[in-house]
Amino acid sequence: MHQSKSVTHTFHARTYPLRVHAGADALAALPMELQRAGASRALIVCGRSVHERTDLTQRIGTLAGGRVAGIYSRISEGAPAESIEEAAAKAREVGADALIAVGAGSVIKGARVVAMLLGENRPLVEMATVHRDDAPAVSQRLEAPKMPIFNVLTSPSSAQNRGGSAVRYRGDAHHLEFFDPKTRPQAVFWDSHALATAPSTLARSTSFEIYWWGLMCMGALETTNPLAQASRRHAWHLARQSYPRLGREGDAAARIDLCAAGLLQNRDEEDGGRPWSCHLLARAAYASAVAVFNHYDGITQPRGYAAFAPAMIRALGACVPDVTRALGEALGMMLPDGSGDAELAERVAARVARDFQGQGWRTDLHDRGIPAADAPMLIALALRNYNANHDRLLDPHREAMQTAIAATLAPQ
Template identity: 45%
Template sequence: MASHDFRAVGFALRLHAGANALDQLPAEVERQKARRAFVICGQTVARKTGLLGRIEAGLGPLYAGAFDAMDKDSSWPAVERALASARAAKADLLIAVGGGSVVVGTRMVAILLAETGDPYSLMTQYPQGKPAYSPRLMAPKPPIINVVTTPNTAMNRAGSALKNDNLDHRMEFYDPKTRPVALIWDADALLSAPPALIRSTATTNFSTALRALGAADMSPLAQADRRHAFALLHDGLPRIMD
């Protein structure tokens, strides 16, 4: 049952979808008045697709380089290396190219480029016997553009969770200023991921959409979004399993 007493909050976002959507990237970078656009991706994107070459050619002098070793689960060591590379490149805008792990890792690089505190004090705290809380991260963040290559639920969120083998839990951060200023769903980019990865991430999204239908007291807007997301996944998932 949908509730008709609700509040809706929107976030500024430009979305480009379809064939050659990546051609809109230079205009989005210029819209942010950035001059040092830095790409973060994984090795599959860097070595098995032509996406980095397309981005570098399209951006021309606005291209400041790339870090191509973001790993699965956005590990803390990989984020540290990406941060060092982005700092060395004097990045003033970040472009995530990949799936959920790359998107999350890029958000973390944006946070750490801007904040001056110890990362362990910036992450969500779990004091014993007290409620968890996320410190307010007030510094302005460099803008982020996400060029996604897989279905994922991370592309337009503000939370980040990193794997750290030295901790018994993930490093969690929350900063609304790390939501992307633009999303690019380029047809060729979305076809560049291995089929097994697409099937896995699409199945995860289908499961999430199915669970969301059972939520109580949805607003009409949330209800419409969730029903349509489920319908699209229900229609599309069998086709990619062939």
């Protein structure tokens, strides 16, 4: 690797208690977990398809032996605020003392915000991160106790063990961001049967976020601390080996390996690695993808990741040539010294695009009918992303990012 900085040995790490149950019949441990938490009236939170098209909620209810008080099954993609508020109302109605989140990213993130609503007992907007122009965003302190959460994954997700969440919101805000470490789960379940309920197309979509972040974090491998380095190396190894196997029927190991990669990405964050803002290119692509996802219906966040990563490498890669080179090398490129930074950025952007296309992803949004004229609005939203721009590092690159967004939206 040709990094300009060496590994840092000044860092702060923390470890949160978590139990992981994986493999065939892993859900058999759920009654023990509920009993350990003193929970007797858990609310299952899930999406409509999980409740209506699988036997998971029925299976969980049977296993829990009377410890499930109800089901809320209308969490949809992006965790819209209305569904979060309805789920909290349902929890109050049944007197819930725990949440069992059954699903992937949106459901798991949504359950955390439900717990925040129940614990804090105040409106979403009063709990959300505050964004101010030309100043760092401020994350609200949410001090009230939160009820225990148990996450049952139906598809690999890097949302499984975090304290942060975001929900889609009405009006100009578009989405609200929250953070409360007390909403981390007490246990997660990588049950082979539960993971098999997601069609391969859905598993490939949700798991691409893990694959994408695995690659992006390799761009900052040599500049993070030794604990985070270990998580990044193995998360990328697992993701690169397992993601192409998701289409194989009955390959439970691939889905569990991707769950493990997602958990390692969570651990990277706990170990002080700050994976969500690990370098300029990841920040720019992530913020742009989230802005598009929250503003337009029908565009998933992984679709945005696939589209904006090559675009931002091409636009900004020359600003951080060591990061750009590391991304190329993670994909097996042999990059001799001596090439110009702009040429390096173009070559690596093309290689990343080919890799994503080889995994079945389109690397632009030209088919979505979004006008390039929307780019100024989207860059404004992107720069308000707390994870990507909490320290305003993206602000000086506004013009280059806006140009890249416009080119990604529509042919130039």
